Amino acid sequence: MNPFLKKVQEALAARGYDPGPIDGRDGPKTRKAVTAFQQDSGLDPDGQVGTLTENRLFTEQLSRISFDGDGSTAHFARAEFACDCGGAYCDGFPAEMNLELLLKLEALRNALNVPVMITSGVRCPQRNAEVGGVPQSQHLFGQAADCYAPGIPIATVAAIAESLGLLAIRYEAEGFVHLAV
Numbered sequence: 001m002n003p004f005l006k007k008v009q010e011a012l013a014a015r016g017y018d019p020g021p022i023d024g025r026d027g028p029k030t031r032k033a034v035t036a037f038q039q040d041s042g043l044d045p046d047g048q049v050g051t052l053t054e055n056r057l058f059t060e061q062l063s064r065i066s067f068d069g070d071g072s073t074a075h076f077a078r079a080e081f082a083c084d085c086g087g088a089y090c091d092g093f094p095a096e097m098n099l100e101l102l103l104k105l106e107a108l109r110n111a112l113n114v115p116v117m118i119t120s121g122v123r124c125p126q127r128n129a130e131v132g133g134v135p136q137s138q139h140l141f142g143q144a145a146d147c148y149a150p151g152i153p154i155a156t157v158a159a160i161a162e163s164l165g166l167l168a169i170r171y172e173a174e175g176f177v178h179l180a181v
């Protein structure tokens, strides 16, 4: 069972397509539903859920929490996720933030009911190397964000993030949690 595929199946069903059982397993019905969705959305109908298809599938969910259409959400400004090289190596967004991650950060923020402070969002390769990130860090692709919530234990933030389906790595001593999709 693939949790991501299960979410894809849920999103397809919510849009009126029939992916078969919502079980996180690949099969002809799910492929057919993905292909039909791609055809209706003007995407290459290859039956594979790549980045474009993923973004299109989950965009409607994101738009419910987006308030100004520039990539900012209700509680996070787009700039909070910019690469912090300060313009030394990139323009701040060598990659866009993953929509599903933004959606879940909003859900996390709402569950905690306190501000969630982003300490690292997108990183360009040079900045990633400078801060000691692993070579294939998810920060390079907008698929990870480091954060903390003032007054709330790292363990609590991590546990709630995991309940939302995020991958959480606890950095207790450093005082932040790495969250990724």
Ligand SMILES: [Zn+2]
Residues within 6 Å of the ligand: 083, 084, 085, 086, 087, 088, 089, 090, 091, 092, 123, 124, 127
């Ligand atoms: Zn940079």
